[in-house]
Amino acid sequence: MGAQFLQKASAWVKKRKTTLLAVSCMGLFGANLSYHVFPEQTFKLLHECWSDGQPAELSQRLCGVFHDVLQDTGVKSANSYRAFAASGFHPVSAGIPWLPAGSLVGIPPNFDSTIEDKKGIVNHVVVINGKEVDWESSEGVALREALTFSPEAQKFAIAREIVYLQNSSPLVNAAVAPTCLAGTYFGGIGIKILLGLYPGPMILRSICNFIIATTGLICYYVSYDAVTYHLDCKADRNVATISKDYARGGVEFYDKILSRNRILRTLMGKQGVKVYAPSGNLFPRHWFRIKHTPYTYRRDLIVNILRELQA
Known part of the structure:
Protein backbone atom coordinates (compact mmCIF):
# COMPACT_ATOMS: atom_id res chain seq x y z
CA MET A 1 0.00 0.00 0.00
CA GLY A 2 2.75 2.41 0.99
CA ALA A 3 4.87 1.49 -2.05
CA GLN A 4 1.92 2.11 -4.39
CA PHE A 5 1.28 5.49 -2.84
CA LEU A 6 4.94 6.49 -3.25
CA GLN A 7 4.91 5.39 -6.89
CA LYS A 8 1.77 7.42 -7.61
CA ALA A 9 3.16 10.43 -5.78
CA SER A 10 6.43 10.17 -7.70
CA ALA A 11 4.60 9.96 -11.02
CA TRP A 12 2.42 12.96 -10.08
CA VAL A 13 5.46 15.03 -9.15
CA LYS A 14 7.28 14.12 -12.40
CA LYS A 15 4.31 15.28 -14.48
CA ARG A 16 4.06 18.60 -12.67
CA LYS A 17 7.70 19.42 -11.93
CA THR A 18 7.66 22.78 -13.68
CA THR A 19 4.40 23.82 -12.02
CA LEU A 20 5.67 22.80 -8.59
CA LEU A 21 8.91 24.71 -9.18
CA ALA A 22 7.01 27.86 -10.16
CA VAL A 23 4.71 27.60 -7.13
CA SER A 24 7.67 26.97 -4.80
CA CYS A 25 9.58 29.97 -6.15
CA MET A 26 6.55 32.23 -5.84
CA GLY A 27 5.90 30.91 -2.34
CA LEU A 28 9.47 31.61 -1.24
CA PHE A 29 9.38 35.09 -2.74
CA GLY A 30 6.05 35.86 -1.10
CA ALA A 31 7.10 34.48 2.29
CA ASN A 32 10.32 36.52 2.30
CA LEU A 33 8.43 39.64 1.26
CA SER A 34 5.37 39.30 3.52
CA TYR A 35 7.24 41.10 6.31
CA HIS A 36 7.48 44.15 4.03
CA VAL A 37 4.09 43.93 2.33
CA PHE A 38 2.24 44.03 5.67
CA PRO A 39 4.58 46.02 7.94
CA GLU A 40 1.82 47.24 10.26
CA GLN A 41 0.65 43.70 11.06
CA THR A 42 4.10 42.12 11.36
CA PHE A 43 7.10 44.42 11.66
CA LYS A 44 5.57 47.11 13.84
CA LEU A 45 4.10 44.65 16.32
CA LEU A 46 7.53 43.06 16.72
CA HIS A 47 9.56 46.25 17.14
CA GLU A 48 7.17 48.73 18.72
CA CYS A 49 8.26 50.35 21.97
CA TRP A 50 5.76 50.37 24.83
CA SER A 51 5.54 52.67 27.83
CA ASP A 52 3.12 52.31 30.77
CA GLY A 53 1.14 49.66 28.92
CA GLN A 54 0.68 51.82 25.82
CA PHE A 66 12.32 62.52 10.48
CA HIS A 67 10.64 65.02 8.14
CA ASP A 68 13.95 66.82 7.60
CA VAL A 69 15.56 63.54 6.61
CA LEU A 70 12.73 62.79 4.17
CA GLN A 71 13.44 66.09 2.44
CA ASP A 72 17.20 65.52 2.40
CA THR A 73 16.80 62.07 0.84
CA GLY A 74 14.52 63.38 -1.89
CA VAL A 75 11.34 61.64 -0.83
CA LYS A 76 8.53 63.14 -2.94
CA SER A 77 5.60 61.55 -1.14
CA ALA A 78 6.04 61.85 2.61
CA ASN A 79 2.94 59.65 3.10
CA SER A 80 4.93 56.66 1.83
CA TYR A 81 7.07 56.70 4.99
CA ARG A 82 5.82 56.75 8.57
CA ALA A 83 7.84 56.80 11.76
CA PHE A 84 7.08 55.15 15.09
CA ALA A 85 8.83 54.61 18.40
CA ALA A 86 10.80 51.37 18.26
CA SER A 87 12.52 49.30 20.89
CA GLY A 88 16.23 48.63 20.60
CA PHE A 89 19.16 51.01 20.22
CA HIS A 90 19.16 52.03 16.54
CA PRO A 91 16.60 52.59 13.76
CA VAL A 92 14.91 49.71 11.94
CA SER A 93 12.69 49.70 8.87
CA ALA A 94 10.43 47.59 6.68
CA GLY A 95 8.03 48.05 3.80
CA ILE A 96 7.92 48.90 0.12
CA PRO A 97 7.30 52.63 -0.45
CA TRP A 98 5.17 52.30 -3.59
CA LEU A 99 2.76 49.74 -2.12
CA PRO A 100 -0.47 50.91 -0.40
CA ALA A 101 0.85 49.96 3.05
CA GLY A 102 3.94 52.12 2.50
CA SER A 103 7.03 51.86 4.72
CA LEU A 104 7.70 52.13 8.43
CA VAL A 105 10.82 53.45 10.11
CA GLY A 106 11.28 52.69 13.79
CA ILE A 107 13.23 55.26 15.81
CA PRO A 108 14.51 54.13 19.25
CA PRO A 109 13.98 56.11 22.49
CA ASN A 110 17.69 56.85 22.94
CA PHE A 111 17.48 59.10 19.85
CA ASP A 112 15.45 61.49 21.99
CA SER A 113 18.55 62.11 24.09
CA THR A 114 21.04 64.90 23.61
CA ILE A 115 24.42 65.60 25.13
CA GLU A 116 22.69 68.04 27.52
CA ASP A 117 19.61 65.93 28.27
CA LYS A 118 19.86 62.13 28.71
CA LYS A 119 16.15 61.57 29.44
CA GLY A 120 15.63 59.37 26.37
CA ILE A 121 18.01 56.83 27.86
CA VAL A 122 17.86 57.01 31.64
CA ASN A 123 14.04 57.06 31.65
CA HIS A 124 14.04 53.58 30.14
CA VAL A 125 14.94 50.35 31.88
CA VAL A 126 17.60 48.27 30.13
CA VAL A 127 18.10 44.73 31.42
CA ILE A 128 21.23 42.77 30.51
CA ASN A 129 21.74 39.21 31.75
CA GLY A 130 18.74 39.62 34.06
CA LYS A 131 20.18 42.74 35.72
CA GLU A 132 19.00 46.30 35.27
CA VAL A 133 21.74 48.60 34.01
CA ASP A 134 22.82 51.13 36.63
CA TRP A 135 23.22 54.34 34.62
CA GLU A 136 25.41 55.83 37.37
CA SER A 137 27.99 53.00 37.31
CA SER A 138 31.12 53.28 35.16
CA GLU A 139 29.71 50.79 32.62
CA GLY A 140 26.34 52.57 32.69
CA VAL A 141 27.92 55.96 32.04
CA ALA A 142 29.99 54.53 29.16
CA LEU A 143 26.91 52.83 27.68
CA ARG A 144 24.89 56.02 28.02
CA GLU A 145 27.55 57.95 26.11
CA ALA A 146 27.64 55.30 23.39
CA LEU A 147 23.86 55.57 23.01
CA THR A 148 23.81 59.36 22.76
CA PHE A 149 24.09 60.55 19.16
CA SER A 150 24.53 64.01 17.71
CA PRO A 151 21.78 65.33 15.38
CA GLU A 152 24.02 64.53 12.38
CA ALA A 153 24.46 60.91 13.48
CA GLN A 154 20.73 60.57 14.13
CA LYS A 155 19.93 61.90 10.67
CA PHE A 156 22.41 59.51 9.07
CA ALA A 157 20.95 56.50 10.87
CA VAL A 176 17.67 35.47 -3.81
CA ALA A 177 16.01 32.29 -2.51
CA PRO A 178 13.71 31.60 -5.52
CA THR A 179 16.52 32.43 -7.94
CA CYS A 180 18.85 29.94 -6.26
CA LEU A 181 16.08 27.31 -6.15
CA ALA A 182 15.35 27.66 -9.87
CA GLY A 183 19.07 27.72 -10.68
CA THR A 184 19.68 24.56 -8.67
CA TYR A 185 16.80 22.77 -10.39
CA PHE A 186 17.78 23.60 -13.96
CA GLY A 187 21.47 23.23 -13.19
CA GLY A 188 20.82 19.75 -11.80
CA ILE A 189 18.94 18.73 -14.94
CA GLY A 190 21.79 19.96 -17.13
CA ILE A 191 24.45 18.17 -15.09
CA LYS A 192 22.57 14.86 -15.14
CA ILE A 193 22.11 15.11 -18.92
CA LEU A 194 25.81 15.89 -19.44
CA LEU A 195 26.84 12.96 -17.25
CA GLY A 196 24.29 10.65 -18.85
CA LEU A 197 22.75 9.69 -15.51
CA TYR A 198 19.09 9.50 -16.59
CA PRO A 199 19.39 6.05 -18.20
CA GLY A 200 21.72 4.87 -15.39
CA PRO A 201 21.06 3.41 -11.93
CA MET A 202 18.77 5.33 -9.60
CA ILE A 203 21.34 5.31 -6.81
CA LEU A 204 23.74 7.37 -8.96
CA ARG A 205 21.01 9.90 -9.68
CA SER A 206 20.18 10.04 -5.96
CA ILE A 207 23.81 10.72 -5.06
CA CYS A 208 24.00 13.36 -7.77
CA ASN A 209 20.77 14.98 -6.53
CA PHE A 210 22.15 15.13 -2.99
CA ILE A 211 25.38 16.79 -4.15
CA ILE A 212 23.46 19.27 -6.33
CA ALA A 213 21.05 20.14 -3.50
CA THR A 214 23.95 20.68 -1.07
CA GLU A 252 30.05 58.92 14.53
CA PHE A 253 27.12 56.52 14.27
CA TYR A 254 29.30 53.49 13.53
CA ASP A 255 31.99 54.56 16.00
CA LYS A 256 29.36 54.62 18.76
CA ILE A 257 27.85 51.29 17.66
CA LEU A 258 31.30 49.72 17.94
CA SER A 259 31.78 51.36 21.35
CA ARG A 260 28.35 50.17 22.51
CA ASN A 261 29.06 46.60 21.39
CA ARG A 262 32.38 46.52 23.24
CA ILE A 263 30.59 47.63 26.41
CA LEU A 264 27.84 45.04 25.90
CA ARG A 265 30.53 42.39 25.39
CA THR A 266 31.73 43.16 28.92
CA LEU A 267 28.29 43.47 30.53
CA MET A 268 26.97 40.25 28.95
CA GLY A 269 29.88 38.10 30.15
CA LYS A 270 30.31 34.78 28.35
CA GLN A 271 27.35 35.42 26.07
CA GLY A 272 28.84 38.77 25.06
CA VAL A 273 32.11 37.11 24.08
CA LYS A 274 30.16 34.80 21.76
CA VAL A 275 28.17 37.62 20.14
CA TYR A 276 30.64 40.50 19.88
CA ALA A 277 34.23 40.59 18.67
CA PRO A 278 36.79 42.66 20.63
CA SER A 279 36.56 45.29 17.85
CA GLY A 280 32.83 45.70 18.48
CA ASN A 281 31.69 43.89 15.35
CA LEU A 282 29.04 41.23 15.56
CA PHE A 283 30.87 37.97 14.94
CA PRO A 284 30.17 37.84 11.20
CA ARG A 285 31.69 34.51 10.25
CA HIS A 286 29.91 31.19 10.59
CA TRP A 287 31.77 28.49 8.70
CA PHE A 288 31.79 29.87 5.15
CA ARG A 289 29.19 32.58 5.79
CA ILE A 290 29.54 36.30 6.54
CA LYS A 291 26.18 36.85 8.21
CA HIS A 292 26.66 40.53 9.06
CA THR A 293 28.38 43.37 7.22
CA PRO A 294 31.23 44.36 9.61
CA TYR A 295 30.67 47.71 11.28
CA THR A 296 34.38 48.50 11.03
CA TYR A 297 34.21 48.16 7.24
CA ARG A 298 31.12 50.35 7.03
CA ARG A 299 32.76 53.02 9.16
CA ASP A 300 35.93 52.94 7.06
CA LEU A 301 33.83 53.21 3.89
CA ILE A 302 32.27 56.45 5.16
CA VAL A 303 35.61 57.78 6.41
CA ASN A 304 36.95 57.48 2.86
CA ILE A 305 33.86 59.23 1.46
CA LEU A 306 34.27 62.05 3.99
CA ARG A 307 37.90 62.51 2.93
CA GLU A 308 36.81 62.79 -0.69
CA LEU A 309 34.15 65.36 0.19
CA GLN A 310 36.65 67.42 2.17
CA ALA A 311 39.34 67.26 -0.52
Missing part, protein backbone atom coordinates in the same frame (compact mmCIF):
# COMPACT_ATOMS: atom_id res chain seq x y z
CA PRO A 55 2.62 52.17 22.54
CA ALA A 56 5.19 54.92 23.02
CA GLU A 57 4.91 58.03 20.90
CA LEU A 58 7.70 59.89 19.13
CA SER A 59 8.56 63.31 20.48
CA GLN A 60 7.92 66.40 18.40
CA ARG A 61 11.66 66.85 17.99
CA LEU A 62 12.14 63.39 16.49
CA CYS A 63 9.14 63.87 14.20
CA GLY A 64 10.79 67.05 12.96
CA VAL A 65 14.11 65.26 12.42
CA ILE A 158 17.36 57.39 9.90
CA ALA A 159 18.31 58.32 6.33
CA ARG A 160 20.11 55.02 5.92
CA GLU A 161 16.88 53.12 6.59
CA ILE A 162 14.92 55.29 4.17
CA VAL A 163 17.49 54.94 1.38
CA TYR A 164 17.69 51.18 1.99
CA LEU A 165 13.97 50.95 1.24
CA GLN A 166 14.22 53.41 -1.67
CA ASN A 167 16.74 51.08 -3.32
CA SER A 168 14.13 48.25 -3.36
CA SER A 169 16.45 46.24 -1.13
CA PRO A 170 13.62 44.08 0.32
CA LEU A 171 12.67 42.96 -3.20
CA VAL A 172 16.27 42.12 -4.09
CA ASN A 173 16.78 40.16 -0.87
CA ALA A 174 13.50 38.28 -1.34
CA ALA A 175 14.49 37.27 -4.88
CA THR A 215 25.76 22.87 -3.60
CA GLY A 216 22.57 24.83 -4.21
CA LEU A 217 22.12 25.44 -0.49
CA ILE A 218 25.70 26.67 -0.16
CA CYS A 219 25.20 28.95 -3.18
CA TYR A 220 22.08 30.36 -1.54
CA TYR A 221 23.90 31.22 1.69
CA VAL A 222 26.85 32.77 -0.13
CA SER A 223 24.57 34.71 -2.51
CA TYR A 224 22.31 35.97 0.27
CA ASP A 225 25.25 37.18 2.35
CA ALA A 226 26.86 38.84 -0.70
CA VAL A 227 23.62 40.63 -1.64
CA THR A 228 23.08 41.79 1.95
CA TYR A 229 26.66 43.06 2.11
CA HIS A 230 26.23 44.95 -1.19
CA LEU A 231 22.89 46.52 -0.21
CA ASP A 232 24.17 47.64 3.21
CA CYS A 233 27.22 49.30 1.70
CA LYS A 234 25.16 50.87 -1.08
CA ALA A 235 22.77 52.47 1.41
CA ASP A 236 25.65 53.76 3.55
CA ARG A 237 27.41 55.16 0.48
CA ASN A 238 24.30 56.90 -0.86
CA VAL A 239 23.54 58.58 2.47
CA ALA A 240 27.14 59.60 3.18
CA THR A 241 27.38 61.38 -0.17
CA ILE A 242 24.38 63.64 0.59
CA SER A 243 26.61 66.10 2.44
CA LYS A 244 29.62 66.39 4.73
CA ASP A 245 27.30 66.55 7.75
CA TYR A 246 25.74 63.21 6.84
CA ALA A 247 29.18 61.67 6.28
CA ARG A 248 30.42 62.94 9.65
CA GLY A 249 27.23 61.64 11.22
CA GLY A 250 27.83 58.23 9.65
CA VAL A 251 31.35 58.00 11.07
